[in-house]
Amino acid sequence: MADSQSLITVRGISKAFPGVVALERVDFTLRKGEIHALMGENGAGKSTLIKILTGVEQPDTGSIELEHTLIRIRSPQHAQQLGISTVYQEINLCTNISVAENIMLGHEPRRFGGIHWKKLNEMARQALLRLGIELDVTQPLGMYSIAIQQMVAITRALEIASAKVLILDEPTSSLDANETARLFAVMRALKQAGIGIVFVTHFLDQVYEIVDRVTILRNGSFVGSYDIADLPRVELVAKMLGRVVGELQALAQDKARGERQPDERRLIEAAGLGLSGMLEPLDLAINVGEVLGIAGLLGSGRSELASLLFGLTSPDSGTLLIDGQSVTRFSPQESIKRGVALCPEDRKAEGIVGDLSIRENIILGLQGRYGWFKFINRQKQDEIAEKYIKLLGIRTPSPDQLVKNLSGGNQQKVILARWLVTQPRLLILDEPTRGIDVGAKAEIQKLVLELVKDGMSIVFISSELEEVVRISDRIVVLRDRAKVADYDHAVSDRTLIQTMAGEA
Amino acid sequence: MTQRLKLSVMRHGPLLTTITIFLMAYIIGAQLYPAMQRPQAFFNLFINNGFLLIIGIGMTFVILTGGIDLSVGGVLALTTAASAALLKIGFSAAFVIPLMLVMGTAIGLGLGSIIHFFKVQPFIVTLMGLFFARGLAYIISLTSVTITDPFYKYLALTPIYMPFFEKAYIYIPTLVGPLLLLVAIYLAYFTRFGRIMYALGNNEQSAGLMGFPVGRTKIMVYGFNGFCSALAGIVFSISLLAGYGQFATGVELDVIAAVVMGGTLLTGGVGSVIGTLFGILIEGTIISILQYNGTLSSWWTRICVGALTLIFIGIQSGFARRKKEL
Numbered sequence: 001m002a003d004s005q006s007l008i009t010v011r012g013i014s015k016a017f018p019g020v021v022a023l024e025r026v027d028f029t030l031r032k033g034e035i036h037a038l039m040g041e042n043g044a045g046k047s048t049l050i051k052i053l054t055g056v057e058q059p060d061t062g063s064i065e066l067e068h069t070l071i072r073i074r075s076p077q078h079a080q081q082l083g084i085s086t087v088y089q090e091i092n093l094c095t096n097i098s099v100a101e102n103i104m105l106g107h108e109p110r111r112f113g114g115i116h117w118k119k120l121n122e123m124a125r126q127a128l129l130r131l132g133i134e135l136d137v138t139q140p141l142g143m144y145s146i147a148i149q150q151m152v153a154i155t156r157a158l159e160i161a162s163a164k165v166l167i168l169d170e171p172t173s174s175l176d177a178n179e180t181a182r183l184f185a186v187m188r189a190l191k192q193a194g195i196g197i198v199f200v201t202h203f204l205d206q207v208y209e210i211v212d213r214v215t216i217l218r219n220g221s222f223v224g225s226y227d228i229a230d231l232p233r234v235e236l237v238a239k240m241l242g243r244v245v246g247e248l249q250a251l252a253q254d255k256a257r258g259e260r261q262p263d264e265r266r267l268i269e270a271a272g273l274g275l276s277g278m279l280e281p282l283d284l285a286i287n288v289g290e291v292l293g294i295a296g297l298l299g300s301g302r303s304e305l306a307s308l309l310f311g312l313t314s315p316d317s318g319t320l321l322i323d324g325q326s327v328t329r330f331s332p333q334e335s336i337k338r339g340v341a342l343c344p345e346d347r348k349a350e351g352i353v354g355d356l357s358i359r360e361n362i363i364l365g366l367q368g369r370y371g372w373f374k375f376i377n378r379q380k381q382d383e384i385a386e387k388y389i390k391l392l393g394i395r396t397p398s399p400d401q402l403v404k405n406l407s408g409g410n411q412q413k414v415i416l417a418r419w420l421v422t423q424p425r426l427l428i429l430d431e432p433t434r435g436i437d438v439g440a441k442a443e444i445q446k447l448v449l450e451l452v453k454d455g456m457s458i459v460f461i462s463s464e465l466e467e468v469v470r471i472s473d474r475i476v477v478l479r480d481r482a483k484v485a486d487y488d489h490a491v492s493d494r495t496l497i498q499t500m501a502g503e504a
Numbered sequence: 505m506t507q508r509l510k511l512s513v514m515r516h517g518p519l520l521t522t523i524t525i526f527l528m529a530y531i532i533g534a535q536l537y538p539a540m541q542r543p544q545a546f547f548n549l550f551i552n553n554g555f556l557l558i559i560g561i562g563m564t565f566v567i568l569t570g571g572i573d574l575s576v577g578g579v580l581a582l583t584t585a586a587s588a589a590l591l592k593i594g595f596s597a598a599f600v601i602p603l604m605l606v607m608g609t610a611i612g613l614g615l616g617s618i619i620h621f622f623k624v625q626p627f628i629v630t631l632m633g634l635f636f637a638r639g640l641a642y643i644i645s646l647t648s649v650t651i652t653d654p655f656y657k658y659l660a661l662t663p664i665y666m667p668f669f670e671k672a673y674i675y676i677p678t679l680v681g682p683l684l685l686l687v688a689i690y691l692a693y694f695t696r697f698g699r700i701m702y703a704l705g706n707n708e709q710s711a712g713l714m715g716f717p718v719g720r721t722k723i724m725v726y727g728f729n730g731f732c733s734a735l736a737g738i739v740f741s742i743s744l745l746a747g748y749g750q751f752a753t754g755v756e757l758d759v760i761a762a763v764v765m766g767g768t769l770l771t772g773g774v775g776s777v778i779g780t781l782f783g784i785l786i787e788g789t790i791i792s793i794l795q796y797n798g799t800l801s802s803w804w805t806r807i808c809v810g811a812l813t814l815i816f817i818g819i820q821s822g823f824a825r826r827k828k829e830l
Contacts, residue, residue: 077715092713094703096773105699106715114694140515160715 293472409440562732570772583737588747612730705772
């Protein structure tokens with residue numbers, strides 16, 4: 001494993017938490033000037049390894065070498081001093097102070113004892129320019145998009161800590177295609193400069209686009225490190241999951257074979273439904289027992305459509321019929337009464353109550369329907385919770401586990417359960433599989449198909465086309481806040497991409 | 505360019521609104537009561553509200569970090585009572601004044617440390633500080649203690665005539681507030697401490713991960729506010745030449761209202777001491793107008809401040825929404 005190009009060499013790292021072995025004898029080598037993907041299912045040990053590299057956790061056994069010197073990383077600050085910087089998915093910068101301050105503060109140039117603003121702004125501007133980004137650094141950071149904020153975070157890591165190692169923890173999960181391309185350009189520039197990048201992501205496409213090598217972890221143990229060129233996709237997935245590949249394929253076949261006879265009864269009928277500034281007027285029909293896929297890039301109006309259908313916002317044009325009845329008052333309460341449910345995109349902020357248990361989160365949904373003053377006895381609560389934990393395959397030691405302690409995929413299932421107890425007739429899923437591992441994705445897709453079999457209608461919004469194509473009966477494509485096409489399920493990924501990009 | 509202009513108007517909108525409201529209030533007052541047209545009426549705002557400005561500056565810092573400090577009135581009263589008592593038994597002003605400043609700073613640092621190390625809500629810790637300090641003031645003396653110290657008397661009674669304005673004057677302690685304001689502006693905009701204070705108020709966790717000394721900054725901000733409260737206490741006792749535990753009851757809420765009117769968000773991270781100056785001038789102007797009127801109850805001050813604060817919060821959230829749309 002040892003080679004002269006290695007920046008970080010991790011040997012035989014193990015880490016156990018009470019009750020679980022998070023990492024077992026893991027080896028990992030990061031070379032100078034390479035982009036190295038760290039992959040694995042949720043719970044594979046990626047985050048534990050990263051926490052060890054950033055000094056948040058201490059390993060139980062094993063050694064870490066930085067440029068061939070044995071080191072012990074004591075704290076995140078210490079990691080930064082050593083030249084190991086991390087940029088997290090949730091950006092750890094302050095949005096109220098200027099871009100320049102976010103980059104330079106801590107190393108700010110001074111004049112007469114005070115901050116030399118002119119020089120500070122110029123230094124920050126230069127630092128960004130080196131990454132090919134030009135912007136007004138005197139504006140507050142909050143003025144800029146998440147993508148720009150991420151680049152600013154990277155710039156800070158490079159400027160302040162003069163990072164040799166940059167860890168990017170799922171940086172792309174909230175970026176759209178253009179923003180991702182921009183980030184990749186920056187990553188390539190850094191790679192040229194000899195910086196080693198550890199890149200954590202769930203997107204296979206991105207791995208094959210930018211990564212040089214990949215290290216795969218499974219259930220806390222080391223599976224292997226590979227040159228990406230020598231590792232076909234299927235094998236990568238197989239190594240990550242082993243068991244699930246077959247399931248994924250079975251699912252695809254299931255869909256092809258199933259050929260459910262779609263119900264002709266209309267559940268939802270929208271005519272000219274729109275809201276100026278958010279969504280151009282569009283027509284939409286959803287039948288009973290049908291999966292309607294919504295494809296579109298970030299900002300194409302997909303979440304806006306979801307909030308209109310759920311009544312979070314009121315349209316200013318058109319009509320919406322649910323079951324042939326016109327909706328006049330748009331509010332979530334009204335929608336829930338009519339049997340419409342929405343699982344929002346941002347589950348942490350909008351969906352779950354992390355400090356409550358699984359049981360309490362699921363019961364919350366029922367309470368919404370029964371009214372706040374009806375008491376549901378504990379035995380009934382337990383029954384319901386058990387039923388849905390089993391039905392959705394939520395992996396937890398007990399229904400009383402706090403939701404915040406679950407993995408992303410399991411949290412998503414809890415939200416689903418919360419809506420399923422209310423037995424909705426239309427379930428709107430906005431990015432239900434974002435940020436969860438491939439295995440959990442397959443389970444959620446399977447669940448969606450089972451639900452429609454029982455006569456539920458589902459609106460499935462996802463930025464992963466494969467997924468949309470696989471499970472939808474019909475697919476509506478949105479672009480620039482307008483509906484541009486309506487396909488049946490036989491459409492190919494390629495046609496969809498062309499439509500979304502506006503080529504067709 | 506127009507986009508930049510728009511952005512800058514958006515950013516400074518709340519401050520500009522505060523200044524406009526102050527000017528309007530003052531002009532209306534001056535139309536109603538010609539006595540307010542004299543320059544002296546304007547300088548009186550500073551003479552009468554100097555102690556509020558001093559506390560307001562410290563309070564702005566605390567609120568910028570996302571905290572709150574209810575102890576200020578207590579520390580002010582304690583300072584007046586303690587300095588009056590010490591001066592009475594013969595200590596010199598040169599000893600008493602620095603001692604009071606050290607005491608105020610120490611109380612502030614103590615409260616800040618409890619907030620930081622024990623992770624307790626600032627509201628409850630500083631409420632405790634308020635009870636503690638005001639209680640101590642009453643232990644020192646149950647009645648008002650008069651100050652006869654010659655230095656205090658000199659400071660209280662010597663007018664400084666203002667250049668350019670005939671017969672307009674202020675007193676020496678009146679200068680303290682404006683000078684402190686300059687220091688505060690420097691601290692807020694030209695030191696790392698000040699910038700970290702802003703960053704901290706926006707997102708404490710992020711500020712910590714960016715490697716900033718979050719705890720130290722927080723404790724220092726409360727220490728600074730303790731210093732300001734003691735300084736305000738000294739100015740207050742000079743102007744009344746007395747010390748008493750009952751002085752300035754409820755001043756913490758007046759100050760918080762002024763800070764909010766000045767455009768500082770209670771959630772932290774946004775605001776300025778300049779805004780606070782105008783917030784306090786607005787309160788002062790309303791009081792003046794009511795005094796010149798003479799027939800209205802002084803409680804109208806509270807009603808006006810309440811209404812203005814409410815209006816101001818509305819304007820602020822309006823700006824916030826527009827900013828998001830841009």
